[in-house]
Amino acid sequence: MEELLRRSEKLTTVGQLAAGVAHEIRNPLTTLRGFIQLQQQTQKMNPRHIDLMLSELDRINLIVGEFLILAKPQATNFTPKDIRFIMGDVISLLDSQAHMLGIEIFLDAEVPTIVHCGENQLKQVFINLLKNAMEAMAEGGTIKIRIRVNAGQNAEIIIQDEGEGVPEELLPKLGEPFFTSKESGTGLGLMVSQRIIQAHKGTMEIDSIQGQGTTVTILMPALNHSKFK
Ligand code: ADP
Ligand code: MG
Numbered sequence: 001m002e003e004l005l006r007r008s009e010k011l012t013t014v015g016q017l018a019a020g021v022a023h024e025i026r027n028p029l030t031t032l033r034g035f036i037q038l039q040q041q042t043q044k045m046n047p048r049h050i051d052l053m054l055s056e057l058d059r060i061n062l063i064v065g066e067f068l069i070l071a072k073p074q075a076t077n078f079t080p081k082d083i084r085f086i087m088g089d090v091i092s093l094l095d096s097q098a099h100m101l102g103i104e105i106f107l108d109a110e111v112p113t114i115v116h117c118g119e120n121q122l123k124q125v126f127i128n129l130l131k132n133a134m135e136a137m138a139e140g141g142t143i144k145i146r147i148r149v150n151a152g153q154n155a156e157i158i159i160q161d162e163g164e165g166v167p168e169e170l171l172p173k174l175g176e177p178f179f180t181s182k183e184s185g186t187g188l189g190l191m192v193s194q195r196i197i198q199a200h201k202g203t204m205e206i207d208s209i210q211g212q213g214t215t216v217t218i219l220m221p222a223l224n225h226s227k228f229k
Contacts, residue, residue, distance in 0.1 A: 020177050024063055024186075028056035059184070066188040069124055069196075078116050078200075080223050083155060084109040084147050086119055090126040091145075094134070102140025105130070109147035113155045114223040121196045128189035129159050129216050135182065136163025136214060155202075155222040160215045166208040174206055 035049045084107075091105050098105055115122075133143045141162035150156045166174065173179040175194050180187030190206075197204045202220030 017177055021063065021067060024178060025060055028059050031056050059186075062186055063188065066186055066192050069121070069192055078118055080114050081117050081119055081122075082112050082114050083117070083122060083157065084113055086117075086122050087126055087145060087147060087157070090123055090130060093127070094130055098134060098143075101134060101137065103134055103137055103143060104141075105143045105145065107145045107147070109145075111148055113147050113149050115155045115200065115220050116223060117200055117220075118196075121199070125193040125196050125218075126159075128193045132189060133159060133161035133163060133214065136161055136165070138164070149222045150219075153222050154219045157218040158215060160213065162213045165210040165212050165214055166206075167210050171206075171208060174208075 032053055035053050038049070039045050087107060087109065091107060095105060130143065137143075143162075144158075144160045146156070146158045146160075148156055170181070175190040176187070177191045178187040194204050197218055197220065200220045202218055205217045206214065207217070208214040
């Protein structure tokens with residue numbers, strides 16, 4: 001059965017988020033402290049411990065990095081941009097990696113689709129969503145992206161993958177900070193993306209069928225594109 005989610009219901013308060021971040025960062029810090037203390041006592045360093053320390057540091061860096069995007073002023077520097085080109089840039093960025101995984105990315109975008117946006121923020125959203133799609137497609141396949149202006153003058157961006165999908169009982173968890181099914185996931189990508197789309201007065205919905213794939217639909221107000229042709 002197909003499920004439809006409205007992410008806006010899932011937004012957490014700043015306080016809950018801060019508590020989550022503090023918690024997620026404290027865990028690797030505790031590990032790091034433990035290993036450093038051990039090194040202090042034994043005067044020598046186990047190479048495996050060094051690896052673990054580095055990966056814990058990377059994890060902290062990843063979490064902090066995702067939050068920096070959120071902390072940036074949202075509505076400043078918004079300019080009219082054709083999102084087909086923003087998506088095109090993101091696809092060129094990920095294409096070689098996709099090829100190595102046996103994944104093909106198709107973009108269907110015939111009409112200029114201009115939105116008032118923060119280019120880097122939208123890039124981040126597209127990267128997050130395409131990475132999720134790729135990570136869900138262990139056996140390769142196709143990712144179809146469609147960009148158009150719909151009848152209601154909204155820019156519509158649809159990203160459809162053929163990945164493993166999400167079990168129905170987990171659908172409500174998508175977009176909750178720190179919800180991840182991946183060993184080294186942060187569980188922040190969807191939440192950050194959702195917030196960015198909201199700052200663009202848009203909506204983001206996720207449909208997923210386990211074993212078949214996932215479709216993310218973003219709508220945001222389009223500018224009258226004829227002026228920009
Ligand atoms: P992360 O990718 O770090 O796990 P996200 O917030 O990007 O964090 O995604 C949260 C979870 O949602 C993922 O761990 C995965 O379980 C699920 N998910 C998101 N996008 C997809 C997708 N395209 N296909 C299958 N599962 C997905
Ligand atoms: Mg992700």
